[in-house]
Amino acid sequence: MTADKIKLAFVVNDVATEQDNYSTIRLARRAVARGHQVALIGLGDFIYDWEEGICAMATLSKISEFEDDTDYLAHLQNTGMDRTRIALSDWDILMLRSDPAEELVARSWAPSSSLLFAQLASLQRTIVLNDPRHLTDAVNKTYFQGFPASVRPETMITREPKEVRRFLDAHGGKGVIKPLQGSGGQGVFLLDKRNRQNLNQITEAVIRDGYAIVQEYLPAAADGDLRIITLNGRPLKVDGTYASLRRFSQTEDHRSNISAGGGYEMMAPDENALAIAEIVGPKLIDDGMYLTGLDIVGDKMIELNVDTPGGISFMEDLSGVNFSGAIIDDLERKIRLQRQYGGTLTNRQLAVI
Template identity: 85%
Template sequence: MTESKQKAKPKSKSPGKSPGKSTGNSSGKSNDTTIKIAFVVNEVATEQDNYTTIRLARKAVARGHEVALIGLGDFIYDWQDGICAMATMSKIAEFADDTAYLAHLQDPEMERTRINLSAYDILMLRSDPAAELTTRNWAPSSGLLFAQLASLDRTIVLNDPSQLTDAVNKTYFQGFPGSVRPATSITREPDQISRFLDAHGGKGVIKPLQGSGGQGVFLIDEGNRQNLNQIVEAVIRDGYAIVQEYLPAAAEGDLRMLTLNGRPLKVADTYACMHRFSQTEDHRSNISAGGGVEMVEPDETALRIAEIVGPKLIDDGMYLTGLDIAGDKMMELNVDTPGGINFMEDLSGVDFSGAILDDLERKVRLQRQYGGTLTNRQLAVI
């Protein structure tokens, strides 16, 4: 991404230093809990240095934690040892930046190591199912099934995989109160899409039911309505289409607000919230689609939306999520790979990833103190 229009200026605080207490987390660098943490990604070879996963993993190894990265095709169910994986093991060290750390992980000389997940405290699911639709459609569901088995042992799996099986599909979004959602239709019938558009002023947004990063997203209005049949054909090629009412506020971009344990992530006085906006005539504001970003304070409307969706996130064990908000509606909910932490930290100097690691360490301490009597769902959002 080219961030040629970052309005927010980084604060004077040094990146990586926490300025104070975070909501629901301890402050600063925690040294009393050394943990083993594994991150599930699509493939280590396809990770990029602006991914939140890489930032979290780099900060974790700097704390002295044992970190492993597992691709969706790297799991093993062993008849004797249970859930294992061929993992890329990170050395424990201080790396200059995310680029240097990723180069370490992707070193051609790096060999994978067979690990037993029952020895790991945390398994963070950070793969993007949309990236697997055309070439490895077996991978996302397989990864979730292995994760579900891992959660039956002592490993804390986040987000909770029993619910993530349903939450990865955009139909999950329809389970939240209608007051925070745009009007929506999900169908493969072109005439039903036309009917929806006619009922909403001839304007709407069409996208694949399964997708992310602004891929396959089309804004329909009078200027391109004549191309509707071709657009619908392209969207439904691999499944259902979702069509939503157009939100005028989306013309100014959207907010990406991160939630942790069902509540907005906040460190000291700073929310993990950024404004994403298009820098071209393309309407998409996703960072992966070339949008710009700036740190912002969420307004009362955005905080109200977070408050409304919080109970369901907690009930479903959705530990870390990304709410995409335009005006008074939530456009999308990212439960797979909620990202943006690296951009937020670089713009603000606030250690959001450190706050997440503090919280993971706290969960591991609680699990140990309760002797394994807490369920994975409870630990996911406690």
């Protein structure tokens, strides 16, 4: 069935701070190339209008053909690009693609405000992905603790240095500490005998802006981790290839995040990884988590990214597989289903159907 042209809006932290290797930019460029109307909205760009409901000041592409993501982003960030006022009730899909961790200091109000606007937008015809009501529950890593214990490393969440020490003593003196709300490997420390004398200082640095999460150290982490993209609660697989990437440290720094300088290569998920994806799938579906990133080490999931799951552009460039095109295909399918059911399906149902 030939897809009708759709209107697809992406919520980002700020158009000016987007980078050309972000998955959002790849998805947006693919959609523009198909003739869909695409808008980018910053967290501070929403408007509640007493007559029109949720509106926004948006950046829209003025042309549809771009050489690559860098060319597309340069077009969006051109200083001569005017923003356009749009009413979201006229738009088919709103994809929430902002990183709350980036707003902790300067704009702590922005993520929660944008989620409330998104919730209101989802009451109309606009499909909002991921489902904004459950996304509100997932604003930090406590959401992670709602998954079965069998797929999670043993964990403590605290702001007490003595509790961190007690956890380490119970786990052979080794563990990983990081902010409860964070991303991209920022503020992540490996704790062991070499830096035990600095434990108080490390803990204080992590809890400066909130709670710390401490996890048992997984020896398999020395080989990096596996990022698996899920779509509709299941691993994304296109033309026999999984959207799955091994990330590994290239320095003495233990972090494997690409944003922290880690290396990466395509790698198919093994039986352990697929088993984890199968276990977490039902909750992702029940919570309307359309697009997520599972970070897996050995037989444990160490992170779950439900806000800005990335790596898609890297996966495509390495494999030549059009994962972003498959996601756009799926968005077009959701719009068809919504229209065929005459608006009787809920936003959460449409998010993962």
